[in-house]
Amino acid sequence: MGRPLLPLISVEALTTAALELVDESGDFSFPKLAKKIGVSQSSIYNHVSGRDEILELLRHRIITEEPYPPVDHSEWEGALRVLIRAYRDAFARHPRLAPLLVLQSITDPAVIGLYEDLALALESAGFSGRDVVAAISTIDSFALGAALDLAAPEVVWDPPAEGYPTLKRALGNAGPSEERGGHAFDFGLDVVIGGLRAKLGGQETRA
Template sequence: MGRPRTPLLDRERITSTALQLVAEQGEFSVPGIARRLGVQTASVYHHVDGRDGIVELMRERVCSAIDASTLDLGTWDASLAAWARSYRAAFAAHPRVIPLLMTSPVRAPKVLEQYEQAVGVLLGAGFALEDVMGVIIALENLVLGSALDLAAPEAMWELPDETATPQLARALAAVAPGRADAAFELALAGCIAHFRGLLAAA
């Protein structure tokens, strides 16, 4: 029998399968990937550097949807805000992978390139070196939390008895559709305003 025209196993298939398992179960394992692909576990290890390597492949795949050109819009604040929106959209498409990526060091070279670019934007704008990573991490915390919020139900508060929490009931009744987007933009504007203060003090 001749070799199949399409390889049975490669890094792309491993990454796609890992993302599918995480979307379904919130987790993945190398044996689970092997079972899903119909191969031996050892065969998977021939293509990746263990579990950590697969996590980085997933990070690279998810982050490939972030539009890095947003970091070249001219002004640091417009660039950072546009990057945050693109970053949020990329991770909102894979919300269940966020806990895995947030608890694993970033190693993927293509992802590190985006951080390098973001650092360059901030340093070029005049931010103090000691403030740069704080700004990026704060923005990431906002982005990733909001990406998870996008995956949550529109109604996150259920009041069995509105008379017990009347002020909360009134506030919830006033919430317009698209609360996650509105909350993200509110928080993003607050972050950018605070970052402007850091820059002024630098």
């Protein structure tokens, strides 16, 4: 075929197609991506370096497709709530993407910017030294876990027929899975914020 008059592939179109595949099927592959755009697999490598770059493009896309409002750093609790919720909502819109990003280094500037805002909020709250990274890790674990929960199979815990009465009762009280995820996130967000506040209370004047 040779080079076409107008490019058939763009990074934008590639990202859009890959995200649609992930939303539909939980994954994407070069054969399916190529078929969706109407080109051959190998042509894709003229625009991106490989699978990992597409994954990082997807991370950028979901974070930036719905920008979070400017954070007010004079109120650290509110700031943290906005940031954590923005992160979680990005994955809530595309739950099946979360498992694919777990192993990747985060390099996208827009996403790094979100972590910069997190670090600022934590410093303004009063954390310093290595506690800042520890707090970021805690928040990150919680947000990522909540995102993974949205992608998890409908039954995360599948106890055997006999025994485990307390867990089964708790699961019975949980309600439908969508509502369960929402409530669990709100609950967990309160726990994390409250726990951070308690940490500050206990060590107010420490350097």
